[in-house]
Amino acid sequence: MDNPVLWSLISIQVTMGAFDTLFHHEGTERLAWRPSQKHELRLHCVRNFFYLVIFLCFAWLEPHGVWTMILGGILIVEVLITLWDFVEEDLTRKLPATERVTHTLLALNYGAILALAAPVLWGWALMPSELIPVSYGWWSIFATASAIGVGLFSARDLLAASRSDRLDRGDPARLVKDLPPRQSVLITGGTGFIGQRLVQALVAAGHDVTVLTRDIRKVDQLAHPVRVIDSLERIHSDMRFDAIVNLAGEGVATGPWTARKRARIIDSRVAMTRALDALIARLDEKPAVVINGSAVGFYGLHGDTILAEDAKPNPAFVHDVCAAWEQAAAHIARHGVRLVVLRIGLVMGVDGGLLGKLLTPFEFGGGGVMGDGQQWMPWIEHDDMIRVIAFAIANPEIAGPVNATAPIPVRNADFTAALGAALHRPAVLRFPARLIGMLGDMGRETMLGGQRVVPVKLLDHGFQFDHDTIGPMLQRITGSRPTRDVLPVPLARNA
Structure with a gap:
C-alpha cells in the first residue's frame, strides 16, 4: 500500500x-x-x-x-x-x-x-x-x-x-392550551428560534397561523399547515387576525457592531413594526392584541440592581435598540389594540439561541467563564417563552412592558458550572475580559454586561414557570442522566 x-x-x-x-x-x-x-x-x-x-x-x-x-x-x-x-x-x-x-x-x-x-x-x-x-x-x-x-x-x-x-419535549399544543379555540395569529419572525416553536405549538393546537418571512428557504422548517407570505401587502383589509406576534429583527450578537450593522439592527425592527402599524390601520377588524418583541437590553447595563418593569434604563447600544423598537410599537395602541411588549431574556433551548451555540464547545471540554463571571444572565427556557406569549395573548389584563425571564436570574459563573454539570463535562476555562473586549461594544455589552431582571408582572398575574432554576432546567432540556455525585450548583454571592 x-x-x-x-x-x-x-x-x-x-x-x-x-x-x-x-x-x-x-x-x-x-x-x-x-x-x-x-x-x-x-x-x-x-x-x-x-x-x-x-x-x-x-x-x-x-x-x-x-x-x-x-x-x-x-x-x-x-x-x-x-x-x-x-x-x-x-x-x-x-x-x-x-x-x-x-x-x-x-x-x-x-x-x-x-x-x-x-x-x-x-x-x-x-x-x-x-x-x-x-x-x-x-x-x-x-x-x-x-x-x-x-x-x-x-x-x-x-x-x-x-x-x-x-x-423529546412532548406535545407542543400544551404550550398554548390557555388560548381560546381556533385563533387566527399572524407571526413575523416565524422562522426564527422562538418563532418556529410558536408556530409548531399553534399549529398542533389547531389554530390558524400566518407567517411573514422573506427567507422562503426556511419555510420547510415550519410546522404545517401554515400560510406563508413574503409581504404584508398580501394581506387584504377584510382579513381577520385575533393576535399579531412581532418577533422580526436582525440578530444582535452576530458580528461586530459597525455603523452599518448598528443601523441594520435597529432598522430591521423599526421598519417591520411600522409596517405592522400600517397594516392594522387598514384592517377592517383590528386584532385584539399585538405581542411585540423587545429584550432585557432595554435596561442597559446594571450591576446587582434588581430590575422590574418600571426600572429606569442606563445608556447602552442594546438599550437604544430596544427603546427604538418599543417606541415604534407604541403607535399601535392608538388603534385601540392591546399592546404587550415582551422584554425577553436569554432563551434557553438546545435548538438554537445562546445555548445552541455553547453545547458543542462545552461537550468537548471548551466551556468556561466570561470575564470575572459575576455578570447577571436573565434567562428563560424555550418552551416557557412560548407559554409566556400564549399567556399574554389570553389575558386581557396584561399590557405594556413585560419581563419575559425566569424568576431566578443567574450569574455567568453559575450558568457555566450548571451547563458543565448537565453535560458531565469540566468547564474550567476562563475567557479574560480583555480578550472579549476585542469584540468592541458587542462583546462588552452582550458577554460581559448583564441585567438582574425579574418577571414581576408575570408573577403578579399568576403565571407559573415550568423552569425557574438554571441547574434542573439544563439537566432536563439537555437530556442529561443525573448522577448521585452531581450536586446542585450554588448561587453566586450576592445572589
Whole structure:
C-alpha cells in the first residue's frame, strides 16, 4: 500500500469528511441535538467505527489471505452503510446544498480510492493468511490520528443517539392550551428560534397561523399547515387576525457592531413594526392584541440592581435598540389594540439561541467563564417563552412592558458550572475580559454586561414557570442522566 497517490486520496477523503462532520453535522445541522436524527447518528457511529479499523489497518498492517477478505468485507459494508445513510438523510431532513456537494465529492473520491486499492487487495487475498506489520512513516501517523478522530466521533454519535429520546419535549399544543379555540395569529419572525416553536405549538393546537418571512428557504422548517407570505401587502383589509406576534429583527450578537450593522439592527425592527402599524390601520377588524418583541437590553447595563418593569434604563447600544423598537410599537395602541411588549431574556433551548451555540464547545471540554463571571444572565427556557406569549395573548389584563425571564436570574459563573454539570463535562476555562473586549461594544455589552431582571408582572398575574432554576432546567432540556455525585450548583454571592 506504499502508493503516494492512494495516500493522497485518503488524506483528501479525511479532510472532506472532517469538514462534513464539523461544519455540517456539528455546526449548521447540529445532528446530535435533533431527536429526529437518532437513526442517522447510529449509522454514523457504525461507519466511523469501521473507518477507525480501516485507518489503523492501512497505517500499520498488511493483511493477507482471509484477513484481506475481512478488510474487503468491511469496505463493502461501509459503502452499504453510506448508501443507507443517504436514504435516511433524505427521509428525515433537508440537506443544505454544501452538504450535498460534499457528499458527492466524498463518494467520487472514495470510488477512486477503491479503484486504486482493489488490485492490491486482490493480490494480498491470494497470499497465505497473515498480518504483517508495516510502517509508511508520516502517512501511518496521519492515518492513526484520523483513526483517533473518527473513533471519538463514533463514541460521540452513539451517546448522542442514546439520549435522543430524552430530548423529546412532548406535545407542543400544551404550550398554548390557555388560548381560546381556533385563533387566527399572524407571526413575523416565524422562522426564527422562538418563532418556529410558536408556530409548531399553534399549529398542533389547531389554530390558524400566518407567517411573514422573506427567507422562503426556511419555510420547510415550519410546522404545517401554515400560510406563508413574503409581504404584508398580501394581506387584504377584510382579513381577520385575533393576535399579531412581532418577533422580526436582525440578530444582535452576530458580528461586530459597525455603523452599518448598528443601523441594520435597529432598522430591521423599526421598519417591520411600522409596517405592522400600517397594516392594522387598514384592517377592517383590528386584532385584539399585538405581542411585540423587545429584550432585557432595554435596561442597559446594571450591576446587582434588581430590575422590574418600571426600572429606569442606563445608556447602552442594546438599550437604544430596544427603546427604538418599543417606541415604534407604541403607535399601535392608538388603534385601540392591546399592546404587550415582551422584554425577553436569554432563551434557553438546545435548538438554537445562546445555548445552541455553547453545547458543542462545552461537550468537548471548551466551556468556561466570561470575564470575572459575576455578570447577571436573565434567562428563560424555550418552551416557557412560548407559554409566556400564549399567556399574554389570553389575558386581557396584561399590557405594556413585560419581563419575559425566569424568576431566578443567574450569574455567568453559575450558568457555566450548571451547563458543565448537565453535560458531565469540566468547564474550567476562563475567557479574560480583555480578550472579549476585542469584540468592541458587542462583546462588552452582550458577554460581559448583564441585567438582574425579574418577571414581576408575570408573577403578579399568576403565571407559573415550568423552569425557574438554571441547574434542573439544563439537566432536563439537555437530556442529561443525573448522577448521585452531581450536586446542585450554588448561587453566586450576592445572589
